[in-house]
Amino acid sequence: MLAFALFADAPIDVAVVEVGMGGEWDATNIADAEVAVFAPIDLDHTSVLGADVATIARTKAGIVKPASTVVTAAQAPEALAELIEAAENADARLYVFGRDFALLDDRLAVGGRQIAVRGFHGHEYDPAFVPLFGHHQAENVALAIAAVEAFLGAERPIPEEVVEEALGGLTSPGRLQLIGSEPVVYVDAAHNPHGAEALARAVTESFNFSEVALVVGSLADKDTAGVFEELAPIADLVYAVPVDSPRSLPVDDVVDLAEGAFLDVPVEPAESLTEALEVAREWAVRDRRRAVLVVGSVLLAGEAIALSRSEGWGSHERGSCAAIGRRGAASLPPRRWLTTPRCESPARPGTAATRRRGRSARSPRSCSGSS
Numbered sequence: 001m002l003a004f005a006l007f008a009d010a011p012i013d014v015a016v017v018e019v020g021m022g023g024e025w026d027a028t029n030i031a032d033a034e035v036a037v038f039a040p041i042d043l044d045h046t047s048v049l050g051a052d053v054a055t056i057a058r059t060k061a062g063i064v065k066p067a068s069t070v071v072t073a074a075q076a077p078e079a080l081a082e083l084i085e086a087a088e089n090a091d092a093r094l095y096v097f098g099r100d101f102a103l104l105d106d107r108l109a110v111g112g113r114q115i116a117v118r119g120f121h122g123h124e125y126d127p128a129f130v131p132l133f134g135h136h137q138a139e140n141v142a143l144a145i146a147a148v149e150a151f152l153g154a155e156r157p158i159p160e161e162v163v164e165e166a167l168g169g170l171t172s173p174g175r176l177q178l179i180g181s182e183p184v185v186y187v188d189a190a191h192n193p194h195g196a197e198a199l200a201r202a203v204t205e206s207f208n209f210s211e212v213a214l215v216v217g218s219l220a221d222k223d224t225a226g227v228f229e230e231l232a233p234i235a236d237l238v239y240a241v242p243v244d245s246p247r248s249l250p251v252d253d254v255v256d257l258a259e260g261a262f263l264d265v266p267v268e269p270a271e272s273l274t275e276a277l278e279v280a281r282e283w284a285v286r287d288r289r290r291a292v293l294v295v296g297s298v299l300l301a302g303e304a305i306a307l308s309r310s311e312g313w314g315s316h317e318r319g320s321c322a323a324i325g326r327r328g329a330a331s332l333p334p335r336r337w338l339t340t341p342r343c344e345s346p347a348r349p350g351t352a353a354t355r356r357r358g359r360s361a362r363s364p365r366s367c368s369g370s371s
Helices: 002-009 053-063 077-089 135-151 160-168 193-206 224-234 251-261 273-284 298-311
Strands: 035-038 069-072 093-096 102-109 112-118 128-130 177-181 184-188 211-216 237-240 267-269 290-295 367-370
Touching: 035 053, 035 135, 053 077, 069 077, 069 135, 077 093, 093 135, 102 135, 112 135, 128 135, 128 160, 135 193, 177 298, 184 273, 184 298, 193 224, 193 290, 211 224, 211 273, 224 251, 224 290, 237 251, 237 273, 251 267, 273 290, 273 298, 290 298
Parallel strands: 035 069, 035 367, 069 093, 184 290, 211 237, 211 290, 237 267
Antiparallel strands: 102 112, 112 128, 177 184
């Protein structure tokens, strides 16, 4: 693969390579990864990966290499069983969230979360600010810290100053990403029920919007009805749009599914994302406490981000808050906000390969992740 050839020529210190789909048969699995990292596994790409969580987990577990290290988020019992079996068959060490490392504290803060993490061997890191929204992102950070510990040998904690520097600059493009500030427009790439549930919970606990307009689109092979059911609690108005892809679900079908999920909520079709966002932004600008959220597809999220940049909507800087926070949010003292390495799928399937500078391209060290 071209990417691996470029990595070898650089040479790089560490590469985090996201799995395209599944794991076992994905092209990225040629990486001889030393660490395999699994974010929460749920139903997605079921027509290819399998109809149940256990089958999907078995396919994803194909990234586990002999004598490597496996680090996993909390999993459904059937998914964890597959990861345990894969680790045993590969003679790999296994570290599990909640057992070997943990999120000790997670509370709402202005512009993100304040978290505390326990790593391997019981080390408790100092409380840190994470400029991301949602409890699931706090869990992702704990997983990332554990992945780095594992890559470094799982023998000692990461220096506190490194963790602080990493976390402050942390971003998660396409995950509750602010792309417009007047009016407020967010985008999220959630495209399965698991991701949609996490998104709805994050919006509810992190913001105090008076009303939210959803701009939704989906691909034909997704569980669109399931996604909409999870998003229903946060929707006050819905615009249905096509995704710029041959795999797009037709707008009429999006409308039908939306009307079945968003009960008593107006659902309006639009011929394009541009049209829908023009109308939705005109609606939101009438009340500063309104917001627009684009959701339903990774491709749709990319379209929205590109549109916002081309039209110069403007947005708040990383780590700032574009809406009224929930009462009780922790107000942190001024500090230098600095990024945590992410070796995840990172809230979705990923494989990471690592190379130390100066090491032979034929014997790379590596770190893999999948969700």
